[in-house]
Each structure stands twice: as structure tokens, then as C-alpha cells.
Amino acid sequence: MVTQGSSMLIQPRSLVRYAIEGGRPLFSHPLHVGTPNIGLKEDILARIEDILDRRMLSNGGPLVKEFERRVAEIANVKHCIAMANGTIALEIAIRALGMTGEVIMPSMTFVATAHALQWQEITPVFCDIDENLHHIDSSRIEALITPRTTGILAVNLWGRPCYVEKLEKIAEKHGLKLLFDSAHAFGVSYKGNMVGQFGNAEVFSFHATKFINTFEGGAVVTNDDELAARIRLMKNFGFDGRDSVAYLGINGKMNEVQAAMGLVSLDNMQAFVAHNRENYLAYREGISAIPGLDLLEYQLEERNNYQYIIIEVDESVFGLSRDELAMVMAAENVDVRRYFYPGCHRMEPYRSYYPMAYLQLPTTERILERVLAFPTGNAVQPDDVARITNLLSRIHRDRRYLEAVLASRREAVAG
Ligand code: T4K
Secondary structure: OEEOOOOOEEOOOOOOOOHHHOOOOOOOOOEEOOOOOOOOHHHHHHHHHHHHHHOOOOOOOHHHHHHHHHHHHHHOOOEEEEEOOHHHHHHHHHHHOOOOOEEEEEOOOOHHHHHHHHOOOOEEEEEOEOOOOOOEOHHHOHHHOOOOEEEEEEEOHHHOOOOHHHHHHHHHHHOOEEEEEOOOOOOOEEOOEEOOOOOOEEEEEOOOOOOOOOOOOEEEEEOOHHHHHHHHHHOEOOEEEOOEEOOOOOEOEOOHHHHHHHHHHHHOHHHHHHHHHHHHHHHHHHHHOOOOEEEOOOOOOOOOOOOOEEEEEOHHHHOOOHHHHHHHHHHOOEEOEOOOOOOHHHOOOHHHHOOOHHHHOHHHHHHHOOEEEEOOOOOOOHHHHHHHHHHHHHHHHOHHHHHHHHHHHHHHHHO
């Protein structure tokens, strides 16, 4: 029981004490958003043993080649160039496409998207997002085009594809390059066509937290033969022969151990998707009855990887703010994340370069205050999800009590 200020006492309606007030957490260990999916350990170890026996550890070994072939096949695209991570894949794709000056992108993304431009002294011009899918709002792009604009870097956020045709139309009309950051969107389709074949190129991430992982890793995929050839050289210092360098290049190579992990992940891809889907459906069922919580839905008729469980919190209806809810959940060992708060435009160096950027980004700002990512993946079972959604119901029911608990904690810290 707590007092709110010096006024009345509010009793919780549930008998269980919340962890935030000293009760036992719902889960004995933290459930994370990004706990890696791991395929059969024996398969991974066997492949690593082979690598050691072969003594071919990097520089285009057989496993990297096999991984590239399988990724290209899944994405239904001609070329896949595997990379050390998704960020270097973005940087190389941007450079190989000849992007310079200004590139239009959403601020609602992992900061790597903006950094990949700024690292090459290209100005990211932040465009507002649409409030349903959290994607770059194509109706606002043209107003941001200047003589310095060379491209659009759209993000297939949360594994949900952008409205591709609209972006392609704008890019074509203005002679801009179109690159998709599809870090979240491997194994996903748009109108029945696999993500990977849109725009000039797309970039996947195979980081540990992605549903298919290579520990660290990424890839550029494209149907453009000439672009693919350039990217392949650029990621290997620009070498086009043993003693000959054709371009300014860098070391962006994926190694054989990464590819081994990736291949075993791909062997298990259907099982990972099925598991994520079950979790997603359990979240959907549990959340549907809770006022003030909106789950971003997947289109079930498309192919999805179901890796991001994204919930918007409407404080005025739910009764607690997104941040208050995150605090209560974290105490219960449900490690929800405020992805991608506070937005690239409020992170350095962008915050200093463009201190007024937020004025152009009202929807981004609003959505960034409401979004929470919830744990899923192999390490989370549908039963866990049911416990999480029951907890959310309980929190909503006890919202006034919890508000008071949080207020008294704030008072204790302040005083
Ligand atoms: N574009 C977009 C749209 C992206 O989301 C990303 C990466 C990129 C580009 C760049 O791709 P990469 O260069 O990373 O390939 C994580 C990942 O590091 C990052 O890859 C990912 N997006 C982003 C969405 O999530 P953090 O800072 O949230 O990671 P961290 O360390 O907090 O990990 C999340 C949780 O996962 C932890 O609480 C614990 C758990 N975890 C993590 C790792 C690495 C594990 O249990 N085991 C692990 O090995 O960024």
C-alpha cells in the first residue's frame, strides 16, 4: 500500500506485489528483445571444425559463398554480397551507389542508418514518418529535395516493408538513388515479392539480435550486375586482381565462422519463423483486450519473420506512460526496449548539427514517445508471452495504484 503525496491510500486490486515495490519479479531471469536465435549447436560446431581443418578462414571461403547463394535465393535477387556487419554493408552500398550531398531518410531508425551517411560526410535529411507503419512518409519527401539531394534511404522498419512503388516513383521522377535499409526485413515479402529486390539495392543485417544471425554480419543484395561487381571489390579493399586495385575500398568481409553460423541459422529459418509467429499471435490475443495498448500488426498473408513485437502505449487510455510501463516491466524482468528513442535527430552529431530538426518531425516525435519493443525469439515461449500479457492486463487494472507507487519512488529519489 502506498500514499500518493500526503493524500489518500490506494490499494492494489491484485494480491501479488509488483517487483517495483519489492515483490518477486515475474521472471527469474531477464527476457530480452534481442536474445539470439541459435540453431543446432552440433551443426554449428561441426561446421567450425571443418573450417579449422580447411584453414580457409576468410577472404571468400566456401561457406561465405554458400551463405551468399542461399540468401540471394531466399530474397529472390541476383546478387548477395555478404559483409562483416550491416553498418559496413550500408556504408559500402551508399558509396557504390555514388550518393553524395544530401540523402533523405527517416529519423525513426537505429542510429547506424544515419551514421552510414554521415560517416561519409553525406547529410542525412530527416523526413517525418507515417503513423501507421512508422515508415518514411513518402508524401513529405519531395518537399525535402534540393539540388544537393542524391538519394533516398528508406527503412523497412520492424520487418514491415515500405510502400515501395511510391518511393520508386519519386526516386525515378527526380533521378535519385533508392536504397533500402532492410536490416529487419530478411525473409519478408511485399505484395508477394521478397524484400531484397527493390530499389537500387537493399541491405540486411545478420547481427546477433536479428532472427537470422551470423554473430555479426550483413549483406547488400541487388539485381544490378555492375553495382554488385563494384560492391564486391569495394568490400575487399578494391582489389580486382592479386596486385591490382580498382577502387577506394575497405575491409567489409564476412568470415567463414560468421557464415557457418548463418548457414545453420538458415537451416532453422522455418522453425524460427514458426516460433516467432506463435509468439506474435499470443501477444496479439493477449493485447487485444487491453485498453490503450496497440500492437503493430503483421499482414498474415505476406511472408514475415515476426521478429519485432512493437506496442504503442496510449497513456491517456492505458493509465501509465510508456516510460512508466517500461519501468514496471523491467522490474519484472521483461526487458522491453524504447526502440529507437529519442530518434537519430536527437542523438549526436545530428542534434548539434540540426537542433531544430524536431520541428519538421511531429509524427516521429509522437511515435517515439509511445513505442515499446517486447521480447520474442527462440528464448521466449508462448507461455511466457501469456504471462507477459496477463501482467500487462494486471498493470492496466492497477494503474492508479502503480502511478502512486511510481510517484512515491520519484519523491523518495528527489527528497
Ligand atoms: N539498420 C537498422 C534499422 C538496424 O536496426 C541496425 C541494427 C542496423 C542498421 C545496423 O546493423 P548491424 O551493423 O548491427 O548489423 C541492437 C543491435 O546491436 C543492432 O544490430 C540492431 N540494429 C538494434 C536494433 O539492436 P542494441 O544497442 O539494442 O543492442 P543490445 O546490446 O542492447 O542488445 C539487445 C539485447 O539483446 C540485450 O538486452 C541482450 C540481448 N543480447 C544481445 C546480444 C548482442 C543477447 O542476449 N545476446 C547477444 O549476443 O542494438
